[in-house]
Amino acid sequence: TTTIRMLVTLLKPTSGSAEVWGHDILKERDEVRRSIGIVFQDPSLDGLLTGRENMDFHGRIYGISKARRQERIKELLDLAQLLERADDLVQTYSGGMKRRLEIARGLMHQPNILFLDEPTLGLDPQNRRVVWSYIQRLNKQEDVTVFLTTHYMEEADFLCDRVAIIDHGKIVALDTCNNLKERVGGDVVLLRISDANAKVLDAFREEEFVHDLKLVKGSLVFTVNDGERAVPQLIEVARQVGVSVEECSIRKPNLEDVFIHYTGRRIRDEFEKPVSKAMRMGGRTTRQRRG
Incomplete structure (x- = not known):
């Protein structure tokens, strides 16, 4: 705004x-x-x-x-x-x-x-x-x-030729929706575990197949090359550090994942705060003849 x-x-x-x-x-x-x-x-x-x-x-x-x-x-x-x-x-x-x-x-x-x-x-x-x-x-x-x-990710994905992500007043990413998703790459695995403490996070980060890891509202969000192969390994790591897996899902990256990748949090988390609307997604639909 x-x-x-x-x-x-x-x-x-x-x-x-x-x-x-x-x-x-x-x-x-x-x-x-x-x-x-x-x-x-x-x-x-x-x-x-x-x-x-x-x-x-x-x-x-x-x-x-x-x-x-x-x-x-x-x-x-x-x-x-x-x-x-x-x-x-x-x-x-x-x-x-x-x-x-x-x-x-x-x-x-x-x-x-x-x-x-x-x-x-x-x-x-x-x-x-x-x-x-x-x-x-x-x-x-x-x-x-x-x-x-x-701040509706599906709206930006549906309408916009190019998307800019603004975090704390700065544009941290600007590209087409597909290119932004490709930057995240691979598969996204979400694990909800019983205790996401620092020791547990460090254990997951030590795994070579984990390219990116974010803690978002108590859930671990991983970026990996192959989600189906990674899930058993992630569950085994959780077992070794003494935590249980309560929920697990695999999907391809979407704009929500892109936003998390660049800001470390979900966009809706910002809009749940009563104090600020500082962070939102800006999209632009342009005519083909313009760059």
Whole structure:
């Protein structure tokens, strides 16, 4: 959120520089703002207006002509699958419908880049999937770059061409989803044991086949070349140090594992803390012609 607020010129950075669509965020604020659309976490729709009226009001703020406003409203509400509800009060919309309307509204003036801050936060899984499909459609049909933040790993994996992991204000990894997973490599083995003390951890780390080991919420997360071959050996190590294995699973690395690899903890652990939202996943969906 802090990163987005700086990029959209709402927050002045204390150091460094950045460009959005070729414009300096400090020296060319107006040019930056003309190039972007923004949808923040907090809802900003007027529930006492219809969907069409919310869109029209936004278009008038940008000085769009009446004829063009009507054309864009029809295009965008159709894209958002809200055309049949265009003249209903927004307060009667579901959470997913409101979110799609907010995203559509952010596209009224045809920005080059659309910033989405936690676009599916608070939505149920079904509505989240609907919004994902909508974002994919607008990326292609509106030919717009989408820059989003999310703490849903599956959302970043599903939507983004490139993913950046931010830990304590610093980008610690930036690449495609597949490349990030390949950096972790091999298989991921999760062991839940009766006592994960320092002696036990040292015993596991001494094994040559263990490439990486993290302790996450009482469970040991191993990165190994071959999970099926490694599991019996890990269980034997546990037996030798006098601890029992309560749970064991094997899978291929996902973005959650990538996040753990670079930060040492699960992303949801950070969001369970009441004091900070300092760490989140930033994703960007880009057009093919851009690097």
